[in-house]
Amino acid sequence: MTPILTAFERSPDRGRGLARDMRVRWALEEVGVAYAVRLLSFEAMKQPAHRALHPFGQIPTYQDGDLVLFESGAIVLHLAEHHPGLLPVDAAARARAIAWLFAALNTVEPPIVERGMALLFERDQPWYAERMPMLEQRVDTRLAQLSARLGDADWLDGAFSAGDLMMVSVLLRLGRPGPLDAYPNLSAYVARGEARPAYRRAFAEQLAVFTASQAPNGM
Numbered sequence: 253m254t255p256i257l258t259a260f261e262r263s264p265d266r267g268r269g270l271a272r273d274m275r276v277r278w279a280l281e282e283v284g285v286a287y288a289v290r291l292l293s294f295e296a297m298k299q300p301a302h303r304a305l306h307p308f309g310q311i312p313t314y315q316d317g318d319l320v321l322f323e324s325g326a327i328v329l330h331l332a333e334h335h336p337g338l339l340p341v342d343a344a345a346r347a348r349a350i351a352w353l354f355a356a357l358n359t360v361e362p363p364i365v366e367r368g369m370a371l372l373f374e375r376d377q378p379w380y381a382e383r384m385p386m387l388e389q390r391v392d393t394r395l396a397q398l399s400a401r402l403g404d405a406d407w408l409d410g411a412f413s414a415g416d417l418m419m420v421s422v423l424l425r426l427g428r429p430g431p432l433d434a435y436p437n438l439s440a441y442v443a444r445g446e447a448r449p450a451y452r453r454a455f456a457e458q459l460a461v462f463t464a465s466q467a468p469n470g471m
């Protein structure tokens with residue numbers, strides 16, 4: 253049975269691959285699992301039919317037969333655990349790769365999302381100018397730490413893993429030019445992720461959805 257992923261019908265990122273279906277698409281491409289995509293409007297995401305799949309009315313969801321999952325991290329981990337290619341076989345290395353996946357989601361992504369939300373939605377607030385340097389500093393602290401750990405390695409812990417997939421996905425949300433520019437090894441790390449054939453296929457697929465949504469008849 254072909255698994256089904258949900259994604260934005262019209263992504264607010266305008267095809268830049270920043271919505272969270274992109275990391276699942278990338279994982280599916282890395283492990284070579286064919287998938288279908290069900291596109292949702294913002295309105296449809298809030299309807300009971302979708303809330304039955306996703307309690308918070310968001311994308312992405314993942315359905316494979318009777319299994320329904322939400323949370324991009326849980327979906328990527330599920331795929332990595334059930335298909336070779338995204339987690340090492342050695343138990344300790346596997347646990348470390350999973351730790352990096354959690355680090356991406358729980359330690360690195362939150363300050364990046366806070367900064368992104370402020371840039372998008374808080375510019376008009378009287379406290380914006382005071383708050384922004386603090387948010388930039390929180391992001392920079394994490395980038396400096398991550399940069400120090402990565403050093404001149406290609407990936408965070410040996411071979412490319414689900415941890416790298418998630419970390420690169422999270423760092424991409426910073427945009428370019430942006431805070432990554434101060435860290436050449438992190439910029440190169442992100443570029444290595446983007447250069448992977450699986451990433452490129454996933455990116456092209458989500459871009460095609462956006463391009464189609466811009467066509468005059470919406471097709």
Ligand code: GTB
Nearest residue numbers: 263264265270271272309310311312322323324325
């Ligand atoms: N923790 C969940 C996960 O990892 O799956 C978070 C899911 C989530 O935030 N989904 C967002 C969503 O459905 C889309 S990805 N939002 C609609 C809603 O909550 O009503 C977040 C996102 C949106 C837009 C951009 N962008 O325009 O650049 C980037 C990321």
